[in-house]
Amino acid sequence: MTFQSPYAFGFILIILGVAALVTFFAYRNSGFDKPFNIVLPALRWIGLTAVGLLLLNPVIRDTSVTEERPLLIWLQDESESVILNEDSAEFVESYQEWANTSINRLEEKYDVLQYGFDKEVTAASGVFDGTASNIELAVREALLRLDGRNAEGIVLATDGITNSGRPLTSVQTNLHPIHSITLGDTSEYFDIQVVRLTGNKVAYTGNTTPIRLDFEVLGGTARSVNVALKSGGMQVAQQRVSVNNQRGSTTFEVSSDSSGIRVYSVEIEALENESNFANNSRTIDIEFTDKKKRILLVSQSPHPDIAAIRLPLLEDEANEVEVISMEGWSEANAPKYDLVVFHGVVPNGELAEFVEITDVSILLMTTVQAPFMEWEVSLNRLSGAPMLDRFADVTPRINESFGSFEVDQSWVRKLRSYPPLNAEIHGESSFGFWTPVLFADFGNVSTQTPLVALSEKEGRRLAWLNGEGWWRIRTYSYAEFGTHQPYDKWILGLYDWLLTKPGADRLEVEVPRNARRNEAIRFVARPKDEALNPVKNASVKFTVTRNGEPVAEQNMAEAGTGRYVSQLESLSPGDYRYRISTDIGGEVLSEAGVFSVSDIKLEELDTRARSKELAAISGNSGGVNVHFSQRDNLIDQLMDRETKVVLHESESTESLLSKWWPYVLILLVFTAEWALRKREGRV
Known part of the structure; x- marks a missing residue:
């Protein structure tokens, strides 16, 4: 503890001198006998000096050191799958006793925080009744709590079954060790489970549409299985399906003579010694409709962006897509289509007139060779848009207020790391009559230029895709996610908006x-x-x-x-x-x-513990994975682990004027002087 003053040392010397001078004049002719002729002036000088120094507002600077022990977070899976194949009452009682004992032991060396999780993260309750498991969320929240701390890692007690949120493979493993205890059923029992059931969302009356089933056999072998297709409680078809390399697949063709939604369920017959039947079936619904949606793509010349907007449409047989060059364009045939897409087309008089008056929905895709200005000067319908002044490499930015259809904002944010689009931009603060879906960012500059925009006027719908390079976004999305689905979902949302009659989807x-x-x-x-x-x-x-x-x-x-x-x-x-x-x-x-x-x-869909996946997470993060039967080995390793204690040094300052004891000392000094003077009869 030290004392400091904001004033220079010379002020202290002045106070000492003034106090001495006042004391000298007060006691120069006092006539006190020894030792009072020394004690009384000394008390007066000490009191005056203390008052003077206190007026300089000195501060007390105190330095303290605290220890931060290593922090360990214990994450307990409290979903019901942990105890489905156990004598639940006995397991819960014995497990909780062991867990409490182990945590008490760890607390001799670590600060331990306990949390329970199922589909959410809460305080640990010891009750295994969660209806779903979200392991990635639990680990993510634990890592946030470890951030900036003297962290030693996470103990993850779980069966590894995740059926809510992100998959187990997305757990972040590069920050802190994740030590896992594999709970639940680790035996390889015989089980047949549906892997996926796929089909078209929309089909057409009078036509057949496929429903494909993929399944796998685990913990045993089977040569073939019976698979039944049901609808409305009635069996529609049945097949005997062969199993090769523990996998099987088959396709059912279904049809309907009337429009509407039909729900189909596919059920795999349970085999002898199979213990879990909940994952032997799955349902799918198909909407049968009488009319296909007809889309015409008109291009000035071949371009990879045409495939990027065409291929998503072909995933749904509800769409009938035709691609022609501008040379094959005929205004007479256009009204039979529900949507016409123009890519890189410079409008002539006939085409401009068609777009101006048609009730058919239009999608314009502008390029360097066919900029938006070519359309704007030809159509009154496009008057009022901001003037675009140059082409540049841009990245998409979501319009936060857009709500006509859903756009995955997390996917759009990832697009900043993808190759840029070459699009037109402007420097105005307005986007005119357009309703932007995506804006264009030029480097670190956020512009109000629409990159994708919609317009609806007098019952007619129009959309605009600004620039080139959409095929790269679709390709890079596939490279990152292993599927075109993120890109296809948003482009199909745009198509759905264009293909829906205004007023019908309010x-x-x-x-x-x-x-x-x-x-x-x-x-x-x-x-x-x-x-x-x-x-x-x-x-x-x-x-x-x-x-x-x-x-x-x-x-x-x-x-x-x-x-x-x-x-x-x-x-x-x-x-x-x-x-x-x-x-x-x-x-x-x-x-x-x-x-x-x-x-x-x-x-109950799959109760097998994910031992290999948990071992991989622990191994990749520098942690340890043990089966429940070797659980004490993990505790022993954690207790033997070399850890560090972090020392935190902190300083605090406080004004001496805010303390009570200086005033008491000053009062005592002057009181002592007064008492001695009174004793000598000088008061």
Whole structure:
């Protein structure tokens, strides 16, 4: 502890001198006998000096050192799959006793924080009743709590089964060691499970459409299995499917003579000695419709961007796509299409007139050779757009207020690391009549130039893709995600908007048609005004009934501009009806439909512990993986592990004026002087 003053040392000398001078004049002719002629002046000088020094506002500077022990986070999987194949009561009791003993032992060396998790992260409860598992979320939150601390890592006690959130392979392993204890069922029992069931979302009446099943055999062998296709509680078809290299697949062709949604379930016959039947079946729904959507792509010359906008359309047989060159264009044939796409086309008089007056939806894709200006000067329909002044390499930026269809914002943010688009930009602060989906960023400069934009006027819909290089975005998306789905999803959202008649989609809803018991079911609504702009602060009501009886009634919560969300959990198996409604300016918009909940628990679909995956996570992070039977080995290794204690030095300053004891000392000094003077009869 040290004393410091903001004033120079010379002020202290002045105070000492002034105190001595005042004392001298006070006691020069006092006539006190020894020792009072020394003690009394000394007390007076000490008191005056103390008062003077206190007026200089000295501060006390104190330095302290604290120890930070190594921090360890214990993550406990509390989902029900951990105990599905155990004598649950006995296991929970013995496991909790061991866990408490082990944590107490670790606390001799570490600071230990305990958390439990299923689909969310909470305080550890010791109750294994979670209906889903999100291991990646639990590890991510633990890493956030370790950030900036004297971290020694994470102890992850789990069976490795994750059926909520991101896959187990996405767990971050490059920050701190993750020590894992493999719980649950590690035996290789015989099991047949559905890997995937795929089919078209939309098919056409009178035509057949395929439903493909892929399955695998685990922990045993099978030469062939019976697979049944059912719909409406009736068996539609059955096949005997061969198994090769523990895998099998088959395809059913289905059809319908009437439009509407049909739900199909594929069931694999349970074999002898199979212990888990919950993953032997899966459902899929197909919407049968009477009319295909016809799309015409018109290009000035071949270009890879044409494939980037054409291939996503071919994934759905609801779309009939035709590609022609500008030479084959005929205005007479155009009205038979639902959408016409122009790529790199410089409009002539006939084409400009068609775009000006047509009711067919239009998508313009401009290029360096065919810039937007060529269209703007030819069409009154495009007047009022900002003047574009140059081409540049740009990256996309999401329009936060856009809500006409969903765009994955996390995917758009990743596009900054992809090759740029070569697009037109302008320096104005307005985007005119366009409703931007994506903006163009020029380096670190965020512009108001639309990169993808929509316009709707007098019942006619128009969209604009600004620039070239979309094929690179689709290719790089595939390289990063192993699928074109992120790119295809947003481009198909753009197509859906263009192919929907204005006014018919003023209340868009997203409702899963099939869900599993205990699964969180999410409902999304997007109401729009008459200009098809997202509506903020709307009152959106959501009701669910079963057999005419109310099950839930909620006001949907706004989550983003014009986007409203509700979520239901713990619905019992059965068929349900929903209704979503809202009042926009006195006009009631509503959507109703059905969905079903199957009697399958997420945690029962596959109960085998993921030993190899957990071992890989621990190995990649520098941690240790042990089976539950060797759990004490991990605790021993952690106790023997070399750790460090971090010393934190901190300084504190406090004004002496804020302390009470200087005033008491000064009072005591002057009191002592007064008492001695009184004793000598000089007061």
